Structure formats: structure tokens, C-alpha cells
Amino acid sequence: MFVVKVAIIGAGVSGLSCAIELEKHGIYPEIFERNSFIGEHHPHVSAFLGLITRPAADPIKYIDKEFGIKLKPLKKFRKVIHYSPNNQVSVSGPLGYFMIRGKEENSVKNQLCRQVKSQIHLNSFVQPEDLERDFDYVVVADGHWAIPTRYGIWQEVMRTWVSGGIFEGDFENDTLKMWLDNQLTKGVYIYLAPYSKKKAVIAHVVQNIGHEDLNGYWYRFLESHGILKEYDMIEYWERPHHAGTVTTNRVGKIYFAGAAGGGVEPFLGFGQFNAVISGVMVARSIAQGTDVNLLLKDLHKKSQQLITFRPLLNTATNDDYDRLLGIMKTPGLRSMVYRTDIDMIKLLSNGLKLVLGESKNQVSSTKRR
Numbered sequence: 001m002f003v004v005k006v007a008i009i010g011a012g013v014s015g016l017s018c019a020i021e022l023e024k025h026g027i028y029p030e031i032f033e034r035n036s037f038i039g040e041h042h043p044h045v046s047a048f049l050g051l052i053t054r055p056a057a058d059p060i061k062y063i064d065k066e067f068g069i070k071l072k073p074l075k076k077f078r079k080v081i082h083y084s085p086n087n088q089v090s091v092s093g094p095l096g097y098f099m100i101r102g103k104e105e106n107s108v109k110n111q112l113c114r115q116v117k118s119q120i121h122l123n124s125f126v127q128p129e130d131l132e133r134d135f136d137y138v139v140v141a142d143g144h145w146a147i148p149t150r151y152g153i154w155q156e157v158m159r160t161w162v163s164g165g166i167f168e169g170d171f172e173n174d175t176l177k178m179w180l181d182n183q184l185t186k187g188v189y190i191y192l193a194p195y196s197k198k199k200a201v202i203a204h205v206v207q208n209i210g211h212e213d214l215n216g217y218w219y220r221f222l223e224s225h226g227i228l229k230e231y232d233m234i235e236y237w238e239r240p241h242h243a244g245t246v247t248t249n250r251v252g253k254i255y256f257a258g259a260a261g262g263g264v265e266p267f268l269g270f271g272q273f274n275a276v277i278s279g280v281m282v283a284r285s286i287a288q289g290t291d292v293n294l295l296l297k298d299l300h301k302k303s304q305q306l307i308t309f310r311p312l313l314n315t316a317t318n319d320d321y322d323r324l325l326g327i328m329k330t331p332g333l334r335s336m337v338y339r340t341d342i343d344m345i346k347l348l349s350n351g352l353k354l355v356l357g358e359s360k361n362q363v364s365s366t367k368r369r
């Protein structure tokens with residue numbers, strides 16, 4: 001019997017999702033993970049936001065129904081509060097889920113790992129060149145832009161550094177807070193996501209700065225918002241985070257999934273949902289011979305829609321943000337944005353162009369091979 005040999009680089013969200021799907025087709029890949037553990041060095045609480053994952057308004061149910069992948073959230077989040085320097089708006093409803101990331105047993109990666117039977121080689125930092133001779137296919141699922149850049153398929157959209165802190169204090173445990181302030185983030189945002197009523201992560205995402213400037217931005221935020229007076233910081237971490245697209249998800253026997261396959265959307269920098277989808281679709285392409293770019297057409301189309309937000313956010317002033325939140329207070333608008341099944345990404349993209357100025361939107365759609 002002919003056995004298809006598949007290597008997966010990275011036991012992350014996309015690599016493990018790919019393995020789960022391959023196993024359903026009777027293919028047992030070998031997974032190579034650089035760390036000595038499954039999970040991330042930096043603990044945090046991530047979000048599955050229905051606004052971004054639509055038409056899958058409930059991402060957890062969608063992943064289960066479509067792919068048989070089971071994920072248990074930390075909890076549902078029911079409120080999001082947006083702050084601009086002189087305004088704030090809050091939205092309530094079934095908005096999405098908080099997920100645990102890091103090394104914990106109930107982290108997203110550890111939950112996925114328990115659904116995988118294939119062999120995982122820990123402490124194995126590998127490159128496609130190390131594997132392509134011994135395997136029929138190599139899946140790059142390493143969460144990074146370096147390999148797709150080397151293969152000439154990466155198109156960068158957003159380059160950020162993230163500072164994160166774990167804080168103790170009193171928190172609303174079903175509420176996501178998001179600060180919009182371009183002097184502090186240069187077109188991105190700062191967020192607070194709670195673990196519990198007593199513990200939360202605050203992460204500060206800044207665009208287009210060098211690592212040497214990161215600490216300055218972080219402490220400017222902490223001081224200007226009185227964070228250290230209100231909460232105790234018990235842990236700090238930092239890491240780069242880039243979003244981009246790829247011109248193709250396959251080059252010969254090499255496949256690209258997750259962040260390496262253009263799966264981080266360039267609006268908020270979210271990528272969990274796309275990592276699961278692209279991992280599964282790469283597996284289906286290997287198992288069934290379907291063109292992976294066709295399988296991922298909708299995912300990349302959504303990314304292209306979200307790319308239209310980037311130049312608008314990059315050049316928005318704090319006055320623009322104040323006005324935007326003011327507009328969001330219009331009766332009915334908040335619930336329409338967050339709580340319906342309308343494809344708001346498309347509608348909002350047009351709305352933002354009106355508020356912030358059509359002329360700022362100069363990014364043209366990139367053509368995929």
C-alpha cells in the first residue's frame with residue numbers, strides 16, 4: 001500500500017489542525033516542534049470574535065460542525081468596551097469567546113494536541129530543506145513569515161511588536177476592553193482580556209517601531225491610563241507579530257498553513273480561526289488532491305476585504321477615533337455591527353471610508369497566483 005509521508009513544521013494551531021484532518025484520511029504525519037512543550041512561552045487570553053469569523057458567527061460550533069475539532073473556551077464574552085481618548089462605547093451580547101493560550105492544559109494548542117495521535121518530535125527546530133527529501137509533502141505551519149518570505153510568496157501588510165502583561169486586580173470577567181489611540185499604537189490597539197475576576201492580560205500592539213522603542217510605548221500607556229496604580233503586574237512578555245498575505249499556499253511539495261500561509265487577518269491581527277481552517281484545508285488538499293488555493297479562496301477573499309481597513313486605521317487621528325465611537329452610539333448601529341449575521345466587514349469598510357476619508361484608502365488588492 002502506498003503511504004503518503006507528510007511532515008508538519010510546528011505543533012501550533014494550524015499544524016495540529018492539519019494533523020487532525022490528515023488522520024481522518026488515514027494519513028499520520030510527523031510533527032516537528034521547536035519547543036520542548038506544546039503551547040506558547042507567553043501566557044495570554046485570546047479572542048474568537050464573531051464579527052471577524054462571520055459568516056461563522058459562532059466559531060467554536062462552526063469548527064466542531066465542519067471539521068469535528070472540539071475546542072472548549074475559557075468563557076463566552078458578552079461585552080466589549082471601546083475607548084478612544086475622549087469617547088467610549090460599549091456593546092453587549094453574544095460576541096465571541098475567550099480562549100486560553102500559553103502552556104496550560106486547557107490552552108488551545110494543548111486541547112488540539114489531545115486530538116492528535118501522530119508522532120510529535122519536541123525540541124526539533126527544522127526547515128523545509130531538512131525534510132523535503134524524506135517526505136512527500138512538507139507543511140510549513142511555524143507561525144512565522146520567514147519561510148514564505150524566502151520562497152518569495154509573502155506580502156507583508158502589518159508589522160507590529162506586542163508587549164503583554166499579566167495583571168492581578170478586579171476585572172469584569174466577561175468583558176473585553178479595547179483602547180484606540182494612535183499616539184500609543186500607530187494604527188493598532190491595546191486590549192484587556194480577563195482570565196477571571198482577579199486576573200487579566202493587557203496587551204499593547206504597536207506598529208512599525210523597532211524593538212528598542214517598545215518599552216517606551218508600553219510604559220507611556222501604563223502611566224497615562226493609571227494601570228500600575230490599579231493593578232499589579234505579575235508577568236511581562238513581548239514578541240513580534242506580523243500579518244501578511246501569500247500569493248499561493250503551495251510551492252511544489254511545500255504547503256503553507258496558518259500565519260505562514262497568510263492566515264493572520266490584517267485588521268486586528270487575529271489568526272486562530274484562519275489557522276484551524278487553513279490547517280484543515282491543506283490536509284484536504286494533500287489527501288484528496290484538490291487545489292489548496294481553491295480551498296482557501298474564501299479565507300483570502302476575507303483578508304483582502306480586511307486589508308482595506310489598514311491604511312484607514314494607519315492614518316486615523318485620535319479625533320477620527322472619537323468621531324467613530326460617537327457614530328457607533330447611533331441607536332441600532334452597535335447591535336447591527338456586532339450581533340447580526342450581516343457581513344459587516346464589507347459594510348464597515350465602506351462606512352470607514354466615508355468617516356475617515358476615501359483618499360486614505362490607497363491599498364490595492366493583491367492578486368493571487
Ligand SMILES: Cc1cc2nc3c(=O)[nH]c(=O)nc-3n(C[C@H](O)[C@H](O)[C@H](O)COP(=O)(O)OP(=O)(O)OC[C@H]3O[C@@H](n4cnc5c(N)ncnc54)[C@H](O)[C@@H]3O)c2cc1C
Nearest residue numbers: 010012013014034046047126142143258259270271272275
Ligand atoms: C500576542 C498575540 C495575541 C494574539 N491574539 C489573538 C486573538 O485574540 N485572536 C486570534 O484569533 N488570534 C490571535 N493571535 C494570532 C494567533 O495566535 C495566530 O495567528 C495563530 O496562533 C497562528 O497559528 P499558527 O499555527 O500559524 O502558528 P502558531 O500557533 O504560532 O504555531 C507555530 C508553532 O511552530 C513552532 N515553530 C516555529 N518555528 C519552528 C521550526 N522552525 N521548527 C519547528 N517548530 C517551529 C512554534 O514553536 C509554534 O509552536 C495573537 C497573536 C499574538 C502574538
